[in-house]
Amino acid sequence: MPKQLLNEPERFLIERWEEASRLEQSMESVREKYEELFERVTDAVTKRHPEFNDCKVNMTQKWSDGEIGFGRESWPGKDGPSGLWMVNLKLERLANSDSADPYACVWIRGDSKIDLESAANILKEEAKKIITSEQLKRFESKWNNLWILPAPSKKEMLTAFSSSDGEEFVELLVKQFDQMARFVPVLDKIFSDYYSKEFNRLSAQWHKDTDHLSSTSKSNAHPAYLEIIALGQGVVPFLLRDLEKNRAHWFKALEAITGTHPLSPSIAGQIPKMAQAWLSWAKENGYHW
Amino acid sequence: MNPLVDLFPRLSGNEYQITSPKTIDYNCIAWAAGDTQQWWWPSEDLDNDYWPPGVPRERTQDVIVAAFATLGYVVCESEEFEAGYEKIALFADADGPTHAGRQLANGRWSSKLGKLEDIEHELHDLEGEEYGVVALILKRASASIA
Numbered sequence: 022m023p024k025q026l027l028n029e030p031e032r033f034l035i036e037r038w039e040e041a042s043r044l045e046q047s048m049e050s051v052r053e054k055y056e057e058l059f060e061r062v063t064d065a066v067t068k069r070h071p072e073f074n075d076c077k078v079n080m081t082q083k084w085s086d087g088e089i090g091f092g093r094e095s096w097p098g099k100d101g102p103s104g105l106w107m108v109n110l111k112l113e114r115l116a117n118s119d120s121a122d123p124y125a126c127v128w129i130r131g132d133s134k135i136d137l138e139s140a141a142n143i144l145k146e147e148a149k150k151i152i153t154s155e156q157l158k159r160f161e162s163k164w165n166n167l168w169i170l171p172a173p174s175k176k177e178m179l180t181a182f183s184s185s186d187g188e189e190f191v192e193l194l195v196k197q198f199d200q201m202a203r204f205v206p207v208l209d210k211i212f213s214d215y216y217s218k219e220f221n222r223l224s225a226q227w228h229k230d231t232d233h234l235s236s237t238s239k240s241n242a243h244p245a246y247l248e249i250i251a252l253g254q255g256v257v258p259f260l261l262r263d264l265e266k267n268r269a270h271w272f273k274a275l276e277a278i279t280g281t282h283p284l285s286p287s288i289a290g291q292i293p294k295m296a297q298a299w300l301s302w303a304k305e306n307g308y309h310w
Numbered sequence: 311m312n313p314l315v316d317l318f319p320r321l322s323g324n325e326y327q328i329t330s331p332k333t334i335d336y337n338c339i340a341w342a343a344g345d346t347q348q349w350w351w352p353s354e355d356l357d358n359d360y361w362p363p364g365v366p367r368e369r370t371q372d373v374i375v376a377a378f379a380t381l382g383y384v385v386c387e388s389e390e391f392e393a394g395y396e397k398i399a400l401f402a403d404a405d406g407p408t409h410a411g412r413q414l415a416n417g418r419w420s421s422k423l424g425k426l427e428d429i430e431h432e433l434h435d436l437e438g439e440e441y442g443v444v445a446l447i448l449k450r451a452s453a454s455i456a
Contacts, residue, residue, distance in 0.1 A: 233317050233424040233440060235337040235409060236369065238353045268334055270425070272358050282357060290348035290360025292335045 055112045056080050058187050059089060062194045066091060069195060070202050075102040080111065087111030090128070091198060093205075094254040096212050097133040104128065104208065105201040107172055107194065115175045115182075125172035125197060126162070127204055135215045137165050144168055147207045151200065170201060212255055220259040223249050224269070241273045250277045258310035261303050265310070268296045275299055281306075314429070318436050326431040334425040339374070341422035342398045342410035343381055352377070369406040371445060383448040389433055391417035395449045399433055403442030411436065 027035065034041045059078045067073050075092045077100070079085035092104025107125045114120040127144055129135055141161070145168075148160050152171060159169045173181075173193055181190040227245040234240050249256055257278055260271040272295055276282060283302035288294040303310070315322045339350035340360075348360040352367045352374070362380045366373050375385060383398060391397075391413060399419060401409040411421035411433070419433045437443045 228425075231424070232426050235339055235351060235424050236353075237349070237351050237355070237359050238369070270334060273355070284357040286356045289355075289357055290340075290350060292349060295358070 052112055054187070055182060058182070058190055061187065061191045062089065065191050065195045066198045070198065070205075072202070072205055073104075073198075075104070077101045085111065086114055089194070091201075093209075095257070096208065096255060097135070097215075097253070098130040099253065101130070103130045103133070103212070105198065105204060107197060110178070115179050120175070122175055123172045123178060125170040125201060127168045127170065127201075127208070129166045129211075131166045133215065134219065135211065140211045141165070141168070143207050143211055144204065147204060151203055172197060216252060216255045216259060219252055220249065220256050224263065237270070237273075240270065246274060250274050253278060257303075257308060261300065261308060261310040264296050265300055268292050272299065314423070314426070317423075317440050318438055320435040320438060321431065324432055324435050326429050326435065328427045329420065329430050330428040332425065332427050336422065337424060338409050338411065338422045339377070341420070341428065342412040343378065344412075350377070371400065371402060371407055374400055374407045374410070375446070375448065378448050382450040384450065386447050386449040389413075389444065389447045391415075392449070394452050396452055398448040399444050400446050400448065401436065401441040401443065402445035407445070409436065409441040 087110035092102025
């Protein structure tokens with residue numbers, strides 16, 4: 022007997038195409054409403070916690086299990102900030118009894134050179150103040166750059182989603198990030214220590230290798246200089262401090278990281294004026310160093 | 311361990327003097343041009359590096375000669391001291407110009423080493439891996455000093 026083109030469930034659909042079609046539309050509509058709620062969550066969390074100036078939501082991508090994360094531009098990570106995350110949030114996962122529960126976590130990008138052992142100790146000390154001893158047992162995960170925090174269950178999340186106008190769901194997640202935001206000061210310290218160490222190491226190498234050169238093109242293309250640029254926003258306070266104190270030539274690095282050009286040809290080459298122009302711009306734009 | 315000698319091994323055993331402390335406000339080209347207020351370099355970056363207006367911005371010997379020509383310098387043959395003239399030596403490596411120094415009245419040379427110190431030295435003592443070799447000499451009549 023030749024193999025059937027359609028299997029049994031597919032044949033079932035053919036027989037009830039109209040109902041199936043309505044069901045398909047409803048499912049799509051529910052997904053859209055669910056995903057839209059995360060825009061409200063993002064707005065609400067960043068409004069309550071302006072310290073979070075970086076956010077990522079991965080809810081529609083096929084590869085994702087549904088994630089939302091908040092961090093700071095000064096923390097490592099561009100496409101997904103190191104910081105505070107909730108994972109396993111995709112509607113399919115919440116509604117599937119076999120799927121794992123959502124979890125919350127502190128996550129540090131694995132490609133940074135942060136001393137994770139030291140970071141783990143600092144985070145654990147902070148966690149002791151925030152979560153119960155039972156919850157603390159789950160804090161350390163199988164990954165050395167991810168620490169688990171308690172999160173609402175699938176049932177709690179689905180109930181909040183399906184009742185009222187979605188506000189209950191938004192409040193549930195805002196409350197979750199209220200709790201997690203308590204880790205911000207310690208994460209600031211961990212990342213600041215990291216940037217300080219990296220900046221000192223790389224700038225020493227750069228000075229050693231290029232201070233005798235007149236060519237700015239060559240100095241600015243030195244691998245250590247490029248590595249400093251790659252550190253991103255978190256290193257900016259250190260560049261500004263060095264610029265203010267020593268008028269070190271961080272002009273191109275600042276330009277590359279901030280995407281700003283506060284200099285003009287009228288002061289080109291006049292290092293004190295160029296330094297002042299950058300420092301003024303940084304003050305006006307809320308940088309602290 | 312002497313960091314300058316590490317960079318310029320020919321300074322070792324020869325007399326050189328540090329004549330001013332480190333500063334990052336000007337560089338060798340500026341120093342040779344008599345300017346201690348600006349960092350001169352022919353990069354394409356108009357906002358960051360000073361370069362004389364109208365002179366092309368690329369790292370070639372011709373461009374450096376053109377820049378010094380705006381101050382009255384012309385190419386000459388001899389690196390020897392000539393009374394009534396000021397001289398500039400241009401160093402270059404395979405990639406192009408690297409450094410410039412200016413001659414002192416005693417016949418020795420004065421160089422600002424990038425962001426490091428100014429030193430007084432024998433002309434060829436800075437030759438080597440970092441700056442390459444003396445590629446040409448420029449001169450102008452002393453009377454043309456501004």
